[in-house]
Every structure is written in structure tokens, then in C-alpha cells.
Amino acid sequence: MLKAFKTGIAAAVLTAAAVGTAAADGPKLYHDKYFWQESMQRMATFAAEKQHPFEPTPYATDQYQAFIATGVQSGNPPDLFTWWNGTKLKELVDSGALQPLDDLWKEAVDAGQMDPSAAELYKVDGKIYGVPLHLSSWVVFYNKKLFDKAGVTPPKSWDELLATADKLKGAGITPFVATVQDGWRGFIWFEELLIRTDPETYLKLNAGEASYTSDAVKKVFQIWGDLYAKGYFTPATSNEEVLSFARGDAAMYLMGDWAIQNIVEGGLKPGDDFGAFVMPNITPDLPAAVIGEGSPIVVSKTGAAKPEVADFVRWWMTDEAAAAWAKDPSLYIGNVKAPKPNVIVKDVSEALAAAKARTLPRYWEASPSDIVLPAVEEFNRFMVDPKPAVAEEVMQNVQKIADDYWAQHKQ
Template sequence: MISLRKLAPALCLGVALQGTTAMAEEVLFYHDKGFWSEALAKVGDASEAATGVKIAESPYSSAEQYKAFVQSSIASGKAPEMFSWWGGQSLNDLVATGKIAPLDDVWKTAIDSGDFPASTADLFSVDGKPYGLPMHIGKWAVLFNKDIFAEVGVEAPATWADLEMVAEKLKAAGHTPFAATVQDGWRGFIWFQELLLRTNPDAYAKIHTGELAYDSDEIREVFQLWSELFAKGWFTDVRSNREIEDFAAGGAGMYLIGDWAIGLLESNNLPIVKMGAFVMPNVDASIPPAVIVEGSPIVFSTEAGQDEAYIKAAEYWMSADGANVWGAASGNSIGNVNAEAPNEILSSLDASINEMGASAVLRWWELVPAQLQGELVAEFNSFMLDPTMEQAEAVMANIQALNAEYWADQ
């Protein structure tokens, strides 16, 4: 076995004395999702009960520290055996190291069993070969507090004009329309990606291929709109480091975030029945409906990909039973069609998306070159801390300088 940890020495002594007690195998799962530690522990215990292999989670406190750990481990020639990552360009770059195992057999089993459509594997594939399993497949939407909406007398908006009306009524009633912060350093892109997609989807596509500059008029229009929303008082204090907790406590009426936040809000005492969700309306009503999605992969080192214990862990994670444990504990869906929907909000949101005929668009984070993610998000954060057009011009210039340098080498 590769990097297989046994139980504590005291238990090993017990085995020697009793002679009949089985020793459980344990595989390590590294991640930067500390807010899901309790849920992952439940999956790990369920995996041990079902397969004899316990998935033991090993969390990192920040995304940047975590990325540094993984990248330095790979550079030293020893990739972590099982760990979470990001899709899109980040996954492409990771696979290019040659240290990540293809997962064709795990996916074949999952697809042949009817648990997953073949198209789901595409989200986690590089050059047509799957290298990741879904930690979650999330949709980005606007969550809202039903009690606050009922108090103010508004419903989920269907158009941008409706959204403006809802925001105005919330503010007039003493409620901040949206929760939005720079907490943990990565959130700065959320409103940028959403406003760009809702105003100019062509620009959204071209910004990720180097065809469009970050200091172009199309991007300037987004910052102008964003700045105006700040001036209208649409957002909470962006410096707060309690975004989830504050929204759960009624600190805002709406919250633009991935649907993975539903479980976190519930664990912070905002019950599922008190929440609703809708897809952000387009600013330009002539634009076809779309929803931003993310597929967060779990990947395995080349060594772990040949290890029976890790394969057992992978197959359990992909099973309907594993998906149900994970969904119930975290509120996340991995796309297993035979698993139960984690909550009624996701069921309703999926039905709404299907009715709209909305297309799926990958997140900015997955599409942007991995080497630029941290620096670009830091620039977006700096705008949120000073949401003026003067600051926006500086941010656009800084981002474009980084972007131009990257694409000049491609």
C-alpha cells in the first residue's frame, strides 16, 4: 500500500493481544475546505463502515497556503495521494505535471451503473481523459432570506428591473440588499464575473482567451455598474470576515454565492425552509439565460491511482450511498443521478434552470490562467475596498498588464 496509515499503536497492541480485531485502513484526503471538515468526517466514517477504508480529511486553513503545499509537494516529486483542486485551466496545469492519475476505470464503473451521465466526466477531463471526481458540482445563484422578503413584501425577481426594485425596497426597510465581502482573499471575482456575464457574454468568453483586454470599454462598463451598485448601498461591509454568519443572522436580504453555501448557512442556524434561490437576471434582457457553474475535482497521485485502498475510497465517494452521506452532511451534490437531492432549494433551483433553458457557463476562477488567479483576485478585492472609478482604472490597468504578459508567452 502507498502511504497507508494504520490505527494508533495502542489499537495495534490490542490486535496483538486479542488476535481477532481487524485493522482498518485509512487514506488521507487533503483539502482547503475546512468549513466542510465535519461533513467530510461523516463520509470518511461511512466509507470505513461500507468498505473497510476510512477517508481521513486533512484540511488547510487558506486556499493560498494549500496551493503552495500541493505545488511544492509536486515539485519535490511526491504529490499528495488524494486531494481537492480546481477545474478548468487549473486542472489542465496540474495534469501537465505528469503526477496525477487518470480515473477511467472509476468513471466507467460510475457511468455503466447509471449513477452518472457520461457528460459529467467532461467537467473533470483533460484532452478527453477524466482525471478528477466531483467534490461538488455547484451552481452560482442568489440565495435570499424568505422571512426578510415576506416582511418587505417582495418576491424573487425575474428581471434586472425587478432586482433593482427588490433592492430598493429592502434598503428602504432597513435591510442591506446583498452580503458581499473580501473574506479569505478569494471572493473578489464573484460580482465581476456575474456582472460581465449579465451584460456581455461575448466579452466574458474573450476575456479568458486573451482576445479582450481587461482595460477595454466592455470591462470598464462592468466596473462602472459595479461602482454604481456600491454607491446605492447594495452591499454589506466588505471587510467583514463573517460573511456566512452575518447573512444567516439576517444581515442582508440576498447573497450571491455558490449553492454549496446552503449547507453552511443551515449549520449557522438559517433553516432550509427560510431560504430561497434564483438565478441572477441579465442586465441586458436580450441575452440568453445562463447560469455559472463550478465543478470542484478530487484528484489522485499516480501512485494512489494504483492503490487498492484509494480506489475503494474513490468508488465509495462516487456511489449513491456515498453521495447521499455527503449531500446530507454538506448540502452538496456531486451529480449522481441516483442519489437524493441534498435539499429542496437545489431541487427548486434545478427545475427553474431547466424551465429557463439556461446554458451552463464555467466560473471565472476555472477559466482564468491558474498563474494569475491570486494576483487578479487581489486587484478585484482592492476595488471592493475602494469602489470608485478612479480605483477601477488602476485595477484594470494592473490586471491587463499581468494578463498581457501571460498571453504574450502563449
């Protein structure tokens, strides 16, 4: 009896070990995009079928940053992981932990797979340090039913946008959803209004060469405050932002196009129930522009030595992988052969290409995070209490934070 039991245990252990080995096949891809984990797992199954296995391994964002930082500190970062572009990528590159991926990019571009401009976001000092997990443009989604109800069409200029908002309001529909949900969203309208009025100041602000108390920023808060005063926004305190748009609490929603999947989960169909347009410029003679965002998958120097890591990255940029990733979770990685994830991304990217729009980096990645985090809290404070006096305080406080930061970090 005992012998049989022991044999049984041994068999179970062996089976578990065998299963463990099979599941652990392929490099681990660490990430903090837990909301895409299920899609990543389906992607991993597909990848394994195609002989390019990987194992998506999610973390909560806070712990994730600590995990990567300690890995880099001890000289043992993960082989393959997702990161952010902009200042955050530069920090990591400066630590010497990352492997440039120019060779793999060259292969993919030469094979007619990848759009070379998709690498721009991941360049640090002329070298490319990542491949896109997703490339997103920040657009205004609009609810087609509510637009029809108010008899309006997507606006082409800022004046048209204001007229649209006015008509919606007249029809009893709140024009925009915007909240401070999860604490990070405060920069969205700030950044958008600034690039629509004075994009050069936006870039200078990120580089520490312009002030948060400058006229350009004052103008942003004035426009933003006016929109609030006219009752154009839903309450900033809702904790159901995407659902709120999907339910039709308001007609328009400014967000990265990665949110399409979330809106779909809320019950709307892209193209049929909702569309998107790029926010028109407020200063009319400005060139076309859009906020771009794209988390990279990066490879550490230790990971670069392993053939299975390079194999996975190479495969990730093919149309086979890009098409699967475009279907689920509807994300675009800059592959030109694969079909676009959905009709909205297709229309927007065509419109942007036709207008030769310039892609500007998102505030979250473009400004140093020591400024971004407290600044976003200040912007949130304004959204909850959008009075001119609060705007004044917010500008002063953020400038003080920026002063402190740049005093220590200016070369």
C-alpha cells in the first residue's frame, strides 16, 4: 500500500516537472500590463504553435518597477520585459542594462514588415532599444448615436468642436467624459490643449526650458476652465470612465486608441457605434500633430546572448504575430503587412498619414517622472475643483516642483 502511494507521489512529481518544463519553454516576457494578460496568454499559445514560445509574466506596476530596478542594480535584469519610452527608457539605457536592437529592426524593415518610423519612439542617442508592444495615437472617440441625436458630425476645426459641444449640450447630452480615475489621468487634457495651442512650449516644458506659469500654460488652463464652466465635462470623480462613455453618459472621450478594446468590452462596436477623430488645433495655422504612445518590449544585455530571446523578438515583428495581436487585444505594432487592428485605428492612421501629422510624445513619458507624478496630482485637483484660483495654485505648485527638479538635474 505504502509502496503504491510512494510510486504515485513520484509519478505525480515527475508529471508536474514535465508539465512545468513544457510551460516554461521559451523566454519569460515580464510586463505590468495585467489588463492584457489574458490576451497575452492566448498569444503565447499561438506563438508556441508557431514554434516561437514565450511566457507572459505580469506584475502590478509599482512592484514591477521595483522588480526591474533591483534586477538592474544586481546586474541581473530579466531577459525580456516591457518598459516605457521617453525619459524612462533613457534612464534604463543610461544604466547600461539594455541591448540595442538596430539589427533586428533592420531585418524587419528590409523584409518589408515594419514601418521604420515606428522605431522613433524607442531611439536613445541614435540607437533603437525596443520593439512595440503597441503603438497608439491619442484621439477623441465619439458616440455615433448621440452625435446623430444632436445632429452633429465629427468637427474639423476647434470652432466646429465648440459648436458641436454646444449643440450636444443643447440636446441634453454632456459633451466629454474625463475623470481622475486611478490617479494618473490628470495630464490628458492639459497635454492635448497645450499641443493644440503651442506645441513648441509643450516640448520646451518637457525639457525644462519653459515655465508652468508661462502665458502658454495660463491659456491652457483658461480654455480648460471655460470648458468646465460651460458644463462640457462629466464629473471628474467617477470611477467608471470607460463604462461611462460606453453607456452614453457623454458623447466624446479623449484617450489613447488602446482603449478601443475596453470600449468594445463596454458594449460598443468600433465603426458602427463609435468612431474617432484627432482633436483639431486651437491655433489654426499649426501643423497637424498627434500625441503618440508606445510601450516597448526591451531586451537586456544578458537576454541578448540567448538565441530564443532574439528569435521571439524577430517573430514578434512579423505579420504573423502582428495580425494575431491586432485581432486580440486589437493593438497595432507598426507592421505594415498585417491588417490594422480595427476600422478606427485604420481610419485614424490613414488620416494622420495624409495630413503628414507629427507625432509628439506623451507627457507621461516625455517629462521626467519626478515632475510628472506630482504634477498629475495637481492637474487632478483642478479637474475636481476647476476654478481659476485652483488653476493659479496648480500652475505655481507644478512650477515649484519643476524648479526643484531642474535645479538638481540640469547639465
